[in-house]
Amino acid sequence: MPPPINDGDRKLLLLELRELTGASLQKLWLPSPRLCVLQFRLPGRTVLALIDAASRFAAVTPERPTAPESAPRSQATLRNALEGARLSGAALVLPRDRRVASPRLEFGDRFLIAEEALLLVEAASGRILWASSGAQRRPGSLYPPADEAQLGEEAPVAGRDQKVREALAAEERAGVAARRKEVVARLRSRVQRLRRTLAAVEEDAARAARAGEERSRAELLLPLASRLPRGAREARVPDWSRTDSEGRPAEVVIPLDPASSATENAERWLRRARRYQAAAGRIAARRDEVQAALSRAEALLAQATAAQDAAQLAAVELEAPPTRPAGKQREPARLPYRKFTSQTGAPILVGRSARD
Template sequence: MPPKLRRGATHWDGRRTDGQKEGFEEGFEEGREADDEAEELAQEVARTYPGGLPYPARPPANPEVGSPAVPPTIDDEDRKRLLLELRALVGASLQRLWLPSPRLCVLQLRLPGRSALAVIDARLRFAALVPERPTAPDSAPRSQATLRNALEGTRLSGAALVVPRDRRVASPRLEFGERVLIAEEALLCVETASGKILWASSGASRRPGSAYPGADEIPLGDAQPLTSRDRKVREALAAEEQAGVAARRKELVARLRTRVRKLGRTAAAVEEDAARAARAGEERARAELLLPLASRLARGSREARVPDWSRLDEEGRPMEVVIALDPSLSPAENAARWLRRAKRYRTAAERIATRREQVQAELSRTQALLARAETAQSADELAAVEAELPEAPPRSLRGRAAPRLPYRKFISQAGAPILVGRSARDNDALTFRVARGNDLWLHARGLQGAHVVVPGAGDSPDARTLGDAALLAAHFSAGRGEDRVEVAWTRCKHVRKAKGAPAGTVIVTQEKALRVRLEAERLAALLSTET
């Protein structure tokens, strides 16, 4: 360890090392220079103020709140005056509470003919009436529901300033019948009779279930209300307000980024559809080149070499074109499939173009909102962005999101409902929990795809409903885009699941098969009935 220099030491103990000696000499020299500067400063002060300084030249080592070194915020006298205003509301019903942050609670109190808002803040340890609710993120701490269950519906029965016996600072306490809300370094909800802590916000050193120590109450006196209460409370809550704005901005930016990503994926899918529609002319041209020679080519051919009279070489002969074929179909069937596909794409081209414009416009609008949200600095700016967002999905009466159904619902030409599973897990839920034994069950044979159920089909299923359900089974399968897809159908009671089988995998017995031809217009009409 380096040697310690005694106060007033001016020489070196030769028993130390050379490095320690050098450090001693440097430190001694610096100390002497500092003493010289202090002496010069003292002489200058003596010349300027012959009678001495009117106040201490240096602030105290531990300045008190309210001194020039520490600007005043909320002191105990302010806390008393603020609590006196709250005490005047004794008997008010607590209608609602919010936790904008783990250390701040907003209370909505109801009096005859009017409502009042109050806050209790653990950061500055005060409770007061406020003119408006502080800015907060849309989400809330998970423990907010617990505190609501403990306090909402009770009545304010008292307001006091107390000093816990294991603390040295005063904390506000709001009393609600058999329970109290205390703001120390965190918020606490305590049962009055037993002293048991029922709830504590994050960051609390006291944990729920433990005993709250006794507290000594400080008399509030009869001081007059603060004339600048709103300004003082607003300044005290400025940090919480900024934190609320930052949290709200973070949530809004996250929502908009998610929407931008989703719209980007939609735009990419629409562009793929547009590219397919643009290739419709190519497929029609291939079919027209193949048809004149289709009867001469053998079934199972993998390619065909045909002359293209629209392109001639230098000698006036047609260029030879190599066309790839599906060997499972005859050349004539290959050509017919290309013609049908070209017709379908040509019919959908206008709808795809409209959809592309809509998606691009919405994407540009959302990107602009995201840019505004990222630069927003106030709650008003964030509210302006939120006002331009699409409406949120409807909520149930209890305020929770409506339960997600494991299926999509369509209506057949005959008016019968058709249920289509959304995913592999949803397929299991639809088939084994929603459907009944005699309901019709359909699935694309040999392909991955959705389970399709027709509820209440009866003993003789309607042919149009069965055809619509089969068309949906083909569309929502890996066979989408093919001309023909084979669909198996049976009753739900003949479908079972093997033990340990992956989600969506089933064993089917007594099945029948339908060969479904994909009709674009019929499919579009069917998809438009989704509810």
């Protein structure tokens, strides 16, 4: 099967990119070590472009390929080197030690080149400033002299959008797989967290259901509490709500905390019973809320696991709750002194070191 983009297509796509000469590079992304997406700003509009080392082409693109949210460390390095620069040209170059031409985007004194991987080269010296993972050339080495191909006359590329999509198909599949892995991990973590929350709420609901038992136990104990010595481990009390055929009350054995008096045991049960009975409605509402959230999270997890393309993943992410970025706690500012107070109440400030 012939490659979706041939040398003629590469030249025509680069001619399209040349129309962006003078545009300011606002932002760039590295979805993978072999693909860079660039956002250019022109008067009144924003344009996306890409440079791909896998198929060795550069082109204007209507959208960013799917990629994981996490970015390689090298993305920040390349951003620092290029963001804010202006596109000054686009070319197809053939280094003298290679047999295949590579696209080159020019940003004043720096070039972004797509060979086996991506390279950032200093224009004047040819020194390689940065290389993405998998590059055969290393930073610090010199990029060899290269011949620039004539791009010819500008003309429309037949089936342009389809060819670009086919050239990026493998990249898109890898991006969807990586993004799906992130979404599934995030949703699975949410499901596990909600299950733990539901278990805790169910435990509170069980305590609320037992509140009546604790109240009854306290009411049986209180009339006889003053007769029981501190340290008793149990109390045997009559329960007049249950009598036998001769009218004698049933005897109930109530376990006690020996560290507290019988009265303190009963008062603790009453306080807890009142608290849980007052909260019973809130606990039930919270249980319903958490159960509904858990059911929804489990459904989204199943959808994310089965997602086959970017549209299906986007639908899941649209319904999933946003992730909260971990807040970084700011360390308190270091004071250059220690503070003491004299007998009269006057503050005394003492430097921490000779420098202070």
